[in-house]
Amino acid sequence: MYWFKQIKRILNEPMLFSMIIFIWVLLILFVLYPITMVGLKSFQPKTGIYNFDVYKTLFSKKYFVTPIINTLKLGIVVASVSVLIGYLFAYSIAKVNIPMKGFFRTVATFPIISPPFVIALAAILLLGRNGVLTKGLFGGTPPFEIYGFWGLVIVETLAYFPTAFMTLEAILTSISSDLEEASLSLGSNKWRTFWRVTFPLSLPGVLSAWLLVFSQSMADFGNPLILGGRYHVLSVSAYLEITGSYRISYGSGLAILLLIPTLIAFFVQRYWLSKKSYVTVTGKPSVVRALEPKMYVKVIFTVVCLVFVTAIFLFYGTVLFGSFTKLWGVDHTLTLANYKFAFTYNWEFIKDTLILASIATPLCGILGIMIAYLVARKQFPGRRIMEAVSLLTFAVPGTVVGIGYLLAFNQKPLILTGTALIIILIFVFRELPVGVQNGVAALYQIDRSIEEASLDLGSSSNKTFWKVTLPLLMPAFFNALFTAFVRSMTAISAVIFVVSGKWNLITVRILGAVGNSDLAQAAALSYVLIGIVLVAMFLLRFLTINFSYQTKIRRAMS
Amino acid sequence: MTDYYVQVRDLVKEFRDPSTGSIVKAVNNISFGVKNGQLMTLLGPSGCGKTTTLRLIGGFEIATSGDVLIDGVVVNDQPPNKRPTAMVFQSYALFPHMNVFENVAYGLKNRKLSSTEIKEKVVQMLSIVGLSGLEKRYPSQLSGGQQQRVALARALVVEPKVLLLDEPLSNLDAKLREQMRIELKKIQSNLGITSIYVTHDQLEAMTLSDMVIVMKDGIIMQQDPPQMIYRYPSNKFVAGFIGKANFLECVVLNCDRESCKVKIANGVVIDVDMRSGTQFQTGEKVYLVLRPEGGRFVRPQDGIVQGNVITKVYTGASAFFEIKTDYGVMSVEIQNPASVSLPEYNEVVGLHFDRSTLSVVKYE
Numbered sequence: 046m047y048w049f050k051q052i053k054r055i056l057n058e059p060m061l062f063s064m065i066i067f068i069w070v071l072l073i074l075f076v077l078y079p080i081t082m083v084g085l086k087s088f089q090p091k092t093g094i095y096n097f098d099v100y101k102t103l104f105s106k107k108y109f110v111t112p113i114i115n116t117l118k119l120g121i122v123v124a125s126v127s128v129l130i131g132y133l134f135a136y137s138i139a140k141v142n143i144p145m146k147g148f149f150r151t152v153a154t155f156p157i158i159s160p161p162f163v164i165a166l167a168a169i170l171l172l173g174r175n176g177v178l179t180k181g182l183f184g185g186t187p188p189f190e191i192y193g194f195w196g197l198v199i200v201e202t203l204a205y206f207p208t209a210f211m212t213l214e215a216i217l218t219s220i221s222s223d224l225e226e227a228s229l230s231l232g233s234n235k236w237r238t239f240w241r242v243t244f245p246l247s248l249p250g251v252l253s254a255w256l257l258v259f260s261q262s263m264a265d266f267g268n269p270l271i272l273g274g275r276y277h278v279l280s281v282s283a284y285l286e287i288t289g290s291y292r293i294s295y296g297s298g299l300a301i302l303l304l305i306p307t308l309i310a311f312f313v314q315r316y317w318l319s320k321k322s323y324v325t326v327t328g329k330p331s332v333v334r335a336l337e338p339k340m341y342v343k344v345i346f347t348v349v350c351l352v353f354v355t356a357i358f359l360f361y362g363t364v365l366f367g368s369f370t371k372l373w374g375v376d377h378t379l380t381l382a383n384y385k386f387a388f389t390y391n392w393e394f395i396k397d398t399l400i401l402a403s404i405a406t407p408l409c410g411i412l413g414i415m416i417a418y419l420v421a422r423k424q425f426p427g428r429r430i431m432e433a434v435s436l437l438t439f440a441v442p443g444t445v446v447g448i449g450y451l452l453a454f455n456q457k458p459l460i461l462t463g464t465a466l467i468i469i470l471i472f473v474f475r476e477l478p479v480g481v482q483n484g485v486a487a488l489y490q491i492d493r494s495i496e497e498a499s500l501d502l503g504s505s506s507n508k509t510f511w512k513v514t515l516p517l518l519m520p521a522f523f524n525a526l527f528t529a530f531v532r533s534m535t536a537i538s539a540v541i542f543v544v545s546g547k548w549n550l551i552t553v554r555i556l557g558a559v560g561n562s563d564l565a566q567a568a569a570l571s572y573v574l575i576g577i578v579l580v581a582m583f584l585l586r587f588l589t590i591n592f593s594y595q596t597k598i599r600r601a602m603s
Numbered sequence: 604m605t606d607y608y609v610q611v612r613d614l615v616k617e618f619r620d621p622s623t624g625s626i627v628k629a630v631n632n633i634s635f636g637v638k639n640g641q642l643m644t645l646l647g648p649s650g651c652g653k654t655t656t657l658r659l660i661g662g663f664e665i666a667t668s669g670d671v672l673i674d675g676v677v678v679n680d681q682p683p684n685k686r687p688t689a690m691v692f693q694s695y696a697l698f699p700h701m702n703v704f705e706n707v708a709y710g711l712k713n714r715k716l717s718s719t720e721i722k723e724k725v726v727q728m729l730s731i732v733g734l735s736g737l738e739k740r741y742p743s744q745l746s747g748g749q750q751q752r753v754a755l756a757r758a759l760v761v762e763p764k765v766l767l768l769d770e771p772l773s774n775l776d777a778k779l780r781e782q783m784r785i786e787l788k789k790i791q792s793n794l795g796i797t798s799i800y801v802t803h804d805q806l807e808a809m810t811l812s813d814m815v816i817v818m819k820d821g822i823i824m825q826q827d828p829p830q831m832i833y834r835y836p837s838n839k840f841v842a843g844f845i846g847k848a849n850f851l852e853c854v855v856l857n858c859d860r861e862s863c864k865v866k867i868a869n870g871v872v873i874d875v876d877m878r879s880g881t882q883f884q885t886g887e888k889v890y891l892v893l894r895p896e897g898g899r900f901v902r903p904q905d906g907i908v909q910g911n912v913i914t915k916v917y918t919g920a921s922a923f924f925e926i927k928t929d930y931g932v933m934s935v936e937i938q939n940p941a942s943v944s945l946p947e948y949n950e951v952v953g954l955h956f957d958r959s960t961l962s963v964v965k966y967e
Contacts, residue, residue, distance in 0.1 A: 501686075501758075513700075516700045597741075601740070
């Protein structure tokens with residue numbers, strides 16, 4: 046009855062109705078269909094036969110069981126270490142009044158916006174067989190095998206602890222210092238206050254951060270491909286099964302095994318933990334006055350943060366230095382030759398990536414905002430499901446998406462293999478959740494009565510959207526554009542399955558260069574990529590400054 | 604009935620409770636009317652359906668059944684942008700990306716007016732609400748009281764037939780609220796605009812309204828001018844909600860047209876004025892409503908009840924007492940306490956109440 050009423054109302058708004066249908070078609074075709082194809086393929090060892098043979102083999106052969114265990118082990122260790130470091134970092138910034146907070150926060154976000162394998166590249170440059178540290182400090186023999194478990198732990202921890210940091214900083218900041226002061230005034234010391242008040246309140250955030258990093262580590266493809274050595278993980282094994290051995294069913298099976306834990310982590314994090322949070326967001330801003338700690342506490346926390354920031358600088362600096370050297374480990378003469386090479390021989394890769402990402406980004410942003418608007422502001426059956434599906438690609442590892450696109454669009458009714466379109470589609474639908482999430486969050490912050498006021502004063506709902514809602518959404522929209530662009534530029538795990546000779550990507554080229562031990566060229570290309578990201582960032586800042594209403598207000602004030 | 608400018612007929616609004624899935628009647632078959640130029644208040648505790656009623660009149664909710672009429676026209680099917688109403692929101696709902704001028708001009712731009720006309724009207728309205736000179740400010744640069752005035756100006760400038768106000772003063776601090784309350788009343792009666800005002804603050808309702816509707820659980824409990832609601836509450840809920848009240852169980856001895864004799868459990872018989880038209884049966888059990896501000900202290904044997912003082916609070920303009928009697932704790936408020944001698948803590952006292960502050964409601 047209720048559904049019937051809703052449907053009846055939607056049919057009265059043909060514009061809205063067609064929009065809903067349009068989005069569902071896209072989501073089914075480019076999100077659900079490819080993933081379903083991976084699932085189906087894993088039950089189909091030979092054409093026309095459906096059974097469990099693939100999974101029987103996967104769980105019985107040591108060749109396949111090892112990567113399963115390896116991936117889980119790596120994920121658990123990386124998530125635990127990252128959360129520990131992220132917590133220290135977040136606590137230092139949110140609760141211990143350390144100096145240079147802005148600086149620490151900025152540096153901690155480097156790994157999020159840079160190409161995923163810059164840190165792996167740096168690890169090789171530093172600790173590989175020709176690494177500067179290996180030679181300078183350890184006399185030529187690596188202190189431990191960088192190609193393998195410990196190498197991956199170091200690299201992934203540096204790459205993913207920022208995620209934990211950002212999640213935890215948000216949680217810790219939202220814990221009002223009133224609560225901590227109340228505990229202190231009731232006679233608990235700071236140590237006890239932390240363990241009895243602050244920590245329990247931040248626990249949902251800790252679990253959330255752990256699950257996020259765990260999923261990221263599970264889904265990581267670039268780092269294990271470069272650094273894995275004989276330590277096989279699921280994403281790389283699946284890739285090798287498909288592109289190397291051409292055993293697509295087994296590759297699909299491995300991808301599904303990768304998908305299950307990440308999906309579980311996603312849903313637990315999103316639909317269970319988010320409800321567990323003790324922190325209720327009220328309209329009243331809670332004042333965060335960092336309790337002024339003792340000097341030595343401040344020093345300890347500052348030093349810990351400095352150590353990690355130094356490590357990040359060391360890694361990025363090494364790659365920067367490497368991009369200007371002739372031959373790493375042998376001849377460190379400075380030269381611009383690598384960049385010249387990058388802009389001549391490899392220019393095609395840079396150009397293609399830029400074109401494809403530039404086409405995908407606005408599409409992704411507009412589609413994301415459209416979905417966000419529908420989900421947050423309109424009533425229609427299946428609204429929650431639409432939101433979940435549009436966010437799904439957050440949870441699905443790139444490897445699974447890549448295999449899905451490879452399987453789904455290599456056959457009728459839609460043959461897209463080898464086209465630019467398939468890469469653009471992957472970009473759009475991989476980064477869709479960013480737009481949806483930013484949009485939904487922004488819309489929930491816009492008091493509904495603001496739109497009602499506009500209606501009340503005589504504007505139609507169409508005019509209200511353009512005059513009131515959209516201007517207020519602009520900052521979120523630009524932010525989504527930026528993130529989508531950066532992530533498309535640096536994407537590798539999904540697109541590597543669909544790149545063709547015609548359209549090639551800079552990230553794929555970097556991987557190739559590392560594979561050929563052309564480390565200097567890989568470093569130079571990485572920095573070209575970083576340069577593009579920085580330009581995009583300034584562009585974003587420019588756009589936000591010139592087109593957001595907040596700046597208009599700030600200008601009016603001065 | 605036709606002299607009502609805004610009229611609500613048999614209005615029902617059902618919601619589905621998202622947690623249980625059951626149907627909740629937020630507004631349960633209510634009818635009332637507002638005369639042209641009057642200010643009517645919907646008063647009640649939170650969740651009583653007053654805001655839903657207002658939103659139904661504004662067109663933000665679609666009624667399950669029933670009609671809303673404005674100036675004799677059924678407006679059920681008109682969306683908010685087509686209705687001749689303008690709303691002042693509890694959160695003000697100012698457009699954060701527009702300055703004061705643009706906010707106030709927003710509604711006018713939907714009418715085909717020239718920009719000089721718009722400017723004229725906006726400037727005039729801003730001077731009425733006392734905001735001249737702040738045209739270029741943005742909402743985030745204004746104080747709460749100023750934001751409130753912008754919201755009011757924005758609603759008034761489109762010259763709506765009906766002004767709807769949803770707890771407009773609840774976000775202001777006490778001093779400012781009092782000041783805005785008086786100003787609001789002035790502006791409303793000067794412009795002579797028919798208004799419907801939602802609040803949970805009975806003081807606000809009493810000072811502003813020509814007519815008050817007290818609501819509870821989606822039902823109208825009483826509908827009267829402020830003085831009548833206070834003097835003759837029609838049931839125990841209204842008596843307790845409007846002002847303060849002590850209740851004593853009584854039995855009706857006999858009634859004539861204007862008053863009743865009622866007997867308290869201790870045998871004391873009291874004369875109580877009746878509103879014309881209300882009837883009680885002889886022998887019926889009722890509540891005697893005694894307003895604390897009508898009470899005074901007498902010798903123990905002279906009072907209608909006696910007891911000992913358990914609380915004594917001095918607030919400046921008045922003194923507040925709680926007296927423990929055989930029939931429960933009763934409160935008494937003495938105005939201008941410096942002028943009389945007051946009992947001490949634990950002293951046994953008798954209580955007497957002015958006849959003009961007594962009334963009777965049904966036992967429930």
